[in-house]
Amino acid sequence: MTTTPVRIGLLGCGNVGAAFVQLVERRHDEIANRHQIDLQITRVAVRNLSRERAVDLDEAVLTHDADAVVHDPDIDLVVEVIGGIEPARHLTLSALKAGKPVISANKELLANLGAEIYEAAGDAGVDILFEAAVAGGIPLIRPLRESLAGEDIRRVVGIVNGTTNYVLSRMAEEHVSFGEALAEAQELGYAERDPTADVEGFDASAKAAIIASIAFGVQVVAGDVYREGIAELTPGDLSFAARLGYVVKLLAIAERFDTPDGAEVAVRVHPAMVPEHHPLAAVRESFNAVFVEGAAVGDLMFYGRGAGGDPTASAVLGDVIDAALNLTNGRASRLSRLSEATIRPIDDLRSEYYINMDLADRPGALATVAGVFGDHGVSIRAMEQEGMGAEARLVFITHGAVESAVQSTLAAVRDLEVVDRVGSVLRVVGGDDS
Amino acid sequence: MTTTPVRIGLLGCGNVGAAFVQLVERRHDEIANRHQIDLQITRVAVRNLSRERAVDLDEAVLTHDADAVVHDPDIDLVVEVIGGIEPARHLTLSALKAGKPVISANKELLANLGAEIYEAAGDAGVDILFEAAVAGGIPLIRPLRESLAGEDIRRVVGIVNGTTNYVLSRMAEEHVSFGEALAEAQELGYAERDPTADVEGFDASAKAAIIASIAFGVQVVAGDVYREGIAELTPGDLSFAARLGYVVKLLAIAERFDTPDGAEVAVRVHPAMVPEHHPLAAVRESFNAVFVEGAAVGDLMFYGRGAGGDPTASAVLGDVIDAALNLTNGRASRLSRLSEATIRPIDDLRSEYYINMDLADRPGALATVAGVFGDHGVSIRAMEQEGMGAEARLVFITHGAVESAVQSTLAAVRDLEVVDRVGSVLRVVGGDDS
Numbered sequence: 001m002t003t004t005p006v007r008i009g010l011l012g013c014g015n016v017g018a019a020f021v022q023l024v025e026r027r028h029d030e031i032a033n034r035h036q037i038d039l040q041i042t043r044v045a046v047r048n049l050s051r052e053r054a055v056d057l058d059e060a061v062l063t064h065d066a067d068a069v070v071h072d073p074d075i076d077l078v079v080e081v082i083g084g085i086e087p088a089r090h091l092t093l094s095a096l097k098a099g100k101p102v103i104s105a106n107k108e109l110l111a112n113l114g115a116e117i118y119e120a121a122g123d124a125g126v127d128i129l130f131e132a133a134v135a136g137g138i139p140l141i142r143p144l145r146e147s148l149a150g151e152d153i154r155r156v157v158g159i160v161n162g163t164t165n166y167v168l169s170r171m172a173e174e175h176v177s178f179g180e181a182l183a184e185a186q187e188l189g190y191a192e193r194d195p196t197a198d199v200e201g202f203d204a205s206a207k208a209a210i211i212a213s214i215a216f217g218v219q220v221v222a223g224d225v226y227r228e229g230i231a232e233l234t235p236g237d238l239s240f241a242a243r244l245g246y247v248v249k250l251l252a253i254a255e256r257f258d259t260p261d262g263a264e265v266a267v268r269v270h271p272a273m274v275p276e277h278h279p280l281a282a283v284r285e286s287f288n289a290v291f292v293e294g295a296a297v298g299d300l301m302f303y304g305r306g307a308g309g310d311p312t313a314s315a316v317l318g319d320v321i322d323a324a325l326n327l328t329n330g331r332a333s334r335l336s337r338l339s340e341a342t343i344r345p346i347d348d349l350r351s352e353y354y355i356n357m358d359l360a361d362r363p364g365a366l367a368t369v370a371g372v373f374g375d376h377g378v379s380i381r382a383m384e385q386e387g388m389g390a391e392a393r394l395v396f397i398t399h400g401a402v403e404s405a406v407q408s409t410l411a412a413v414r415d416l417e418v419v420d421r422v423g424s425v426l427r428v429v430g431g432d433d434s
Numbered sequence: 435m436t437t438t439p440v441r442i443g444l445l446g447c448g449n450v451g452a453a454f455v456q457l458v459e460r461r462h463d464e465i466a467n468r469h470q471i472d473l474q475i476t477r478v479a480v481r482n483l484s485r486e487r488a489v490d491l492d493e494a495v496l497t498h499d500a501d502a503v504v505h506d507p508d509i510d511l512v513v514e515v516i517g518g519i520e521p522a523r524h525l526t527l528s529a530l531k532a533g534k535p536v537i538s539a540n541k542e543l544l545a546n547l548g549a550e551i552y553e554a555a556g557d558a559g560v561d562i563l564f565e566a567a568v569a570g571g572i573p574l575i576r577p578l579r580e581s582l583a584g585e586d587i588r589r590v591v592g593i594v595n596g597t598t599n600y601v602l603s604r605m606a607e608e609h610v611s612f613g614e615a616l617a618e619a620q621e622l623g624y625a626e627r628d629p630t631a632d633v634e635g636f637d638a639s640a641k642a643a644i645i646a647s648i649a650f651g652v653q654v655v656a657g658d659v660y661r662e663g664i665a666e667l668t669p670g671d672l673s674f675a676a677r678l679g680y681v682v683k684l685l686a687i688a689e690r691f692d693t694p695d696g697a698e699v700a701v702r703v704h705p706a707m708v709p710e711h712h713p714l715a716a717v718r719e720s721f722n723a724v725f726v727e728g729a730a731v732g733d734l735m736f737y738g739r740g741a742g743g744d745p746t747a748s749a750v751l752g753d754v755i756d757a758a759l760n761l762t763n764g765r766a767s768r769l770s771r772l773s774e775a776t777i778r779p780i781d782d783l784r785s786e787y788y789i790n791m792d793l794a795d796r797p798g799a800l801a802t803v804a805g806v807f808g809d810h811g812v813s814i815r816a817m818e819q820e821g822m823g824a825e826a827r828l829v830f831i832t833h834g835a836v837e838s839a840v841q842s843t844l845a846a847v848r849d850l851e852v853v854d855r856v857g858s859v860l861r862v863v864g865g866d867d868s
């Protein structure tokens with residue numbers, strides 16, 4: 001059997017990089033046998049040569065000069081698992097310009113400068129593959145790019161951050177507070193010591209931007225994504241949602257609207273109430289899942305491990321094999337050029353809303369509040385009073401309403417004397433009208 | 435913008451074929467814009483020229499001579515949605531030999547003669563793509579072939595027949611009998627007038643054979659698949675499963691085992707109890723889902739519409755675009771050659787079992803039965819007696835046990851005087867030990 005050697009330059013050897021080295025070792029012979037390619041990890045660029053690593057690498061393989069790896073004529077293909085914007089950006093661009101395919105797990109780079117990177121790959125006629133950048137080991141980017149290439153995708157709704165999904169699962173199932181659940185996630189290694197990127201939805205926003213770009217073929221960057229985190233949620237919100245038949249999830253939502261003036265795209269990340277029979281509601285613990293709604297294909301969902309060394313390394317390896325086979329055949333995967341997007345702001349989006357507020361113990365208070373909703377054209381689907389007297393709490397679910405109208409309603413409601421406090425406001429996603 | 439014309443010969447214009455014609459019409463301009471290909475449905479072969487069709491086709495396009503379509507020099511690419519073995523087999527082989535990519539939705543052909551078809555495509559260096567043959571619109575074949583090309587896939591467990599999943603959902607949720615649920619499925623068009631292929635698991639077996647071939651890279655045909663249907667299940671079985679925390683599903687299961695003498699593969703279709711928290715348990719109505727267990731990637735699931743004109747046409751269109759782009763670049767997708775498989779028979783497989791039986795009202799009956807289990811080395815995890823006296827019914831769940839040992843146990847138990855009847859026997863899949 002003849003195999004073609006493919007010499008890999010690995011940039012970064014942290015959690016994912018080390019798992020990738022081990023996975024290539026374990027799967028080398030089977031891959032050679034099935035695909036006739038001989039994967040070799042020829043050079044590995046690391047920041048600190050003397051640091052202890054989870055893998056044994058020959059000293060001759062290790063270097064701290066990432067540029068030298070990219071420009072080494074003995075390197076056929078580059079795997080970038082450094083993360084962050086620089087030096088990842090110039091290393092990726094250099095590799096592509098040198099005609100070397102790049103496999104990237106770098107969501108920050110692609111969510112902010114994707115158009116530049118994709119264009120450089122297109123100009124050079126080489127592969128840029130990045131399955132690992134979104135939802136870890138779950139095959140999502142390839143199905144969106146290829147399987148659904150002809151599909152009219154209307155909406156993508158994803159649970160793309162495992163940390164927050166773990167925290168919300170624990171809060172819902174064990175009735176612990178946000179802080180307790182987060183501390184537990186940190187102990188288990190699911191959350192960073194500084195959890196801001198996860199908890200405030202920055203990580204999910206970057207992934208949402210990449211998903212929107214690929215699903216709709218338009219340029220969306222992380223800054224285009226409307227964003228709310230989960231830190232304000234209480235176990236009470238989650239149990240009330242459960243009683244109404246909903247599960248609260250942090251969702252990344254990308255939508256496409258046709259208008260007479262062309263397509264508009266809206267991308268947002270916020271906690272939302274998902275009906276308990278919706279497939280996303282069953283996604284528990286640190287799992288990820290991405291729900292895709294297409295005009296012809298209907299509803300699809302992709303579920304799996306969104307993070308972790310091994311699952312992410314598996315996604316990298318799938319891309320490496322694809323790029324390696326393309327290399328040996330002198331070809332590259334297509335990536336349609338991204339057109340400019342018109343971003344529809346959150347104010348113009350329609351949703352059902354769950355709203356709770358503390359009400360003064362006064363006759364007619366409820367009628368006053370309901371009147372304000374009506375004045376702003378926000379129609380109430382269900383309203384329930386919990387508790388009595390000074391403890392009275394009012395919960396609304398609205399019919400589909402426009403965000404700006406709901407925000408005006410809330411502003412007016414907050415000014416009412418009979419309203420002590422407006423608590424959580426949650427959008428409903430995946431219901432009949434959302 | 436320059437587009438390359440790609441002239442499609444469509445074989446068959448039934449439910450899927452007509453949906454495909456309409457989908458190409460709707461999506462033509464967007465596809466031309468995004469992928470620079472101009473999809474043209476140039477000729478359509480149908481059995482009966484005068485039959486009413488859901489789509490308007492020019493008379494010059496329609497023909498009843500499928501061979502002429504395949505050999506027409508004006509046809510670049512063939513879509514086969516006739517189904518069945520012949521004439522689909524020779525048409526597919528002729529097209530491939532003529533250097534034309536074939537997009538196939540034909541599970542019977544691929545499940546029985548896949549190796550011959552794949553080899554012909556490999557020899558000719560053209561694409562054979564068949565996303566639509568398994569699980570309708572769900573991207574599954576491409577992720578298995580490409581995204582997971584480097585993954586050590588251990589097991590694939592799928593709900594791949596929408597009819598039986600609908601019937602089982604109704605039986606579980608509405609407590610109706612198998613016959614009632616089936617009649618309802620027939621009224622809704624989810625089940626054929628002759629439901630044998632669905633209900634007895636033949637349809638799922640064909641899909642299981644294709645999945646096993648692609649996931650493990652080995653030759654598996656429909657005849658290698660162990661098969662049981664769902665006609666014997668009662669609403670009682672389903673509600674008892676529910677009380678124990680399980681949902682009953684008809685599963686297609688493909689497993690790979692490493693042995694000192696090489697890999698063995700086991701493929702089977704039978705109803706099984708799935709733990710209620712398993713993602714497959716949440717797959718309701720006529721939806722399909724395929725759960726993949728990989729050594730590095732962990733658990734994955736692909737969920738969506740497994741049948742229907744539009745979803746299946748969407749899968750066909752994704753493949754058509756892929757093949758068309760490959761054509762314009764003079765390349766073809768890889769399909770690693772399938773090696774011969776050693777099939778591990780059902781007798782040697784390990785599982786947990788749910789068994790129920792009617793017991794005579796006699797002292798020591800239960801101990802006698804339990805003794806027989808012990809004698810055959812089948813260890814009981816839980817045992818419960820339902821009802822009293824003449825109505826007594828005994829339910830067992832075993833620990834993991836080998837099929838042959840369980841079958842010997844059941845044979846011996848049936849011979850006991852104290853046992854009136856052995857009822858349903860269901861394997862547990864997706865539990866801690868299964």
